Amino acid sequence: MNQNPRDYTLYYKFLETYGPVGFKGINPEDLLIRELERMTEINNQFFYAGDLLQMHIIYTSSQSKQMIGVEAADLSPYQFFDITHPEDIQRLSQGRAKLFKMAHDLYSAQKGCSLLSTNFRMRNPQGSYSCYLIQIYMYFSEIPYKSVYLLKVHTKVDWCKKLRKGFHYYVGDDLSNFRYPDEELLGLSLPFSDRELEIIKLISSGLSSKEIADKIFLSVNTVNTHRRNILIKSGKESLPALIYDLMEKEVI
Secondary structure: OOOOOOOOOOHHHHHHHHHHHOOOOOOOOOOHHHHHHHHHHHOOOOEEEEEOOEEEEEOOOHHHHHOOOOHHHHEEEOHHHHHHHHHHHHHHHHHHHHHHHHHHHHHHHOOEEEEEEEEEEOOOOOOOEEEEEEEEEEEEEEEOEEEEEEEEEEEOOOOOHHHHEEEEEEOOOHHHHHOOHHHHHHHHHOOOOOOHHHHHHHHHHHOOHHHHHHHHHHOOHHHHHHHHHHHHHHHHOHHHHHHHHHOOOOOO
């Protein structure tokens, strides 16, 4: 058994062992898989692996049943739209678009790996919502055929106070960020509240402060206060510069 259940060494060993065969033929009785299953149970995690470009899940760990109420054999990428909190659906859609753009870039380069991580509220088997960190490790491989493959790890992080306002967000190739979540990792985030993100999106669509105020039932003064706070938090010189940056990250 892995001595430190928060060490991701087993995930890397899983990639090294089963990545070259496209995650096919995984035996649940394999010692590595049994250790991974025990580790995920301790860590309040589940994971799946598959072909990202084909949207095909090849293997899912058994903890999916305990965490989101879906049997491992039944899990589909499309089910996440059903279990994600309605207020997070738009961000989920944007994240999926970013994910496929990253996969396309890896496939075009015919090499490399990337990491995308963020958090969403998802429905648990009890019918309430829990906060989950989503970590997606993706990489190009020519074996067993050319595609972009992924390992997607879901970790319950209700304990993190930082995620009650704003959300964690990381995109890049620094694989040191593919680790068990801690305060430092989850601190990699956008500093904006849900309301501020809503206003940023409305600004990006060309609405004035008055039009925004009318649309979301706030006073113009309140909207302008949000605009000032958004600019201060962003550290940017202007809102257009911020909006351009967020569009590049496909957050809005």
